[in-house]
Amino acid sequence: MMFKRVIVWFRNDLRVHDHAPLFNAAQKAEEVIPVYCFDPRSFSKVELALEKTGNHRAKFLLEAVDNLRKNLRDRGADLLLFLGKPEEILVDFAAKIQADAIFFSEEVTSEEKKVESKLEQQSWKLGIKTSSYWQSTLFHILDLPFPLSQTPEVFTQFRKECEKFGKIQKTLPCPTKIPFPNETFDTIELPNLSTFGLKEPLKSTRAVLEFIGGETEGLDRLQAYFWDSDRLKVYKETRNGLLGSDYSSKFSPWLALGCLSPRFIYEEVKRYEQERTKNQSTYWLIFELIWRDYFRFIAKKHGNKIFKVQGIKNNEDNWIRNESLFWKWAHGETGIPFIDANMRELNETGFMSNRGRQNVASFLVNDLNLDWRWGAMYFESMLIDYDVCSNWGNWMYVAGVGNDPRENRYFNILRQAQNYDKKGDYIRHWIPELAAIPGFDIHQPFELSTANLKTFGISLGSTYPHPMVKFKAWV
Structure with a gap:
């Protein structure tokens, strides 16, 4: 089906490589409008008067959103920014600009799922289609060798079944040109930390690495760790270190916001094994990606039990x-x-x-x-x-x-x-x-x-x- 105008709603998938909603929108729509919505609920106070999102993480997020905007502009598009509840803001915006559909990545836990559900309901009432895509894991949820309800409770069993019977899909190509409409939209500028009542964190001279948010920085980190310093070959031996930039991959901040695709990392490990060496360390990095998958599928299986004091x-x-x-x-x-x-x-x-x-x-x-x-x-x-x-x-x-x-x-x-x-x-x-x-x-x-x-x-x-x-x- 071809659409005239599709909104791509970015969430914890702040990249243009291996991005299913963006790839499919670029294939199926005459015009693609990427958006990101800062949800004030993510910056609220929780128990113990803790900030739900503290200043270090908020700073990394703002950098990642800014970098995504640059990468989209390099491909002829832009990233429209909003502040508010996505299930309200984006549906209103879609109706206002007469968008046919909203494409987005599917999340796992209850707060995010409620937002998805409300957005889908409100969109349906207005005749706006929605398409969600699973893309946060190494193994696609439909390629697991068992139904979600029968996900093994013990990691070792989960890993062995996935390694033996699971399938890892190939990464999707990054669109070189994104068809963006030639008009002006009423959106916000990139916020700063003070927008959310947060202070700029002091720059540490003792940090193991200067973590900067964004797809470009994430790809640079992978290049540096795998190819420039050739540290992947000793990952298993050094991963329990405490000091220095290269005792571990440190991909996790970019994985958390989707600046790096787990499937892209997997493909780069396989390329490293072909071009450099294959050993326990190269396997172990994939092993850690499977751990990440395991926690996501366990969370999806058990729902809100993971937040209860008695656990699952x-x-x-x-x-x-x-x-x-x-x-x-x-x-x-x-x-x-x-x-x-x-x-x-x-x-x-x-x-x-x-x-x-x-x-x-x-x-x-x-x-x-x-x-x-x-x-x-x-x-x-x-x-x-x-x-x-x-x-x-x-x-x-x-x-x-x-x-x-x-x-x-x-x-x-x-x-x-x-x-x-x-x-x-x-x-x-x-x-x-x-x-x-x-x-x-x-x-x-x-x-x-x-x-x-x-x-x-x-x-x-x-x-x-x-x-x-x-x-x-x-x-």
């Missing part, structure tokens, strides 16, 4: 809701250097290593016994790579209310520090007030005598906090 396992527990303890954790003031360093990195940069996330989550859940959902909300606010399915799925996992066959995901903090930061370099990087303590002792200043600490210019309770908790299990 329906496990009730006596979680504590102590705000004083929570904010010490959140601000990196626990007195446990390995926890504090990771939380300081998150707060200053909007990013934290995978190893760090597992440890701070375990500490909040298992050592402090705080409501795991508070941790998930804090990550939602702070992380530039926040992905609703991966975030809440991982927090359930650590809290023992997800689908890990093991009941308890406990991380021995000092043993983890011994394994991943034996010399204490990560602590010195993020907690300079402890930098004078030599070797591994920097991880446990609470074990040093007052006199010894004094020689390093440290006074617990003054220059650095006393530990909130200390467990025999850590020894």
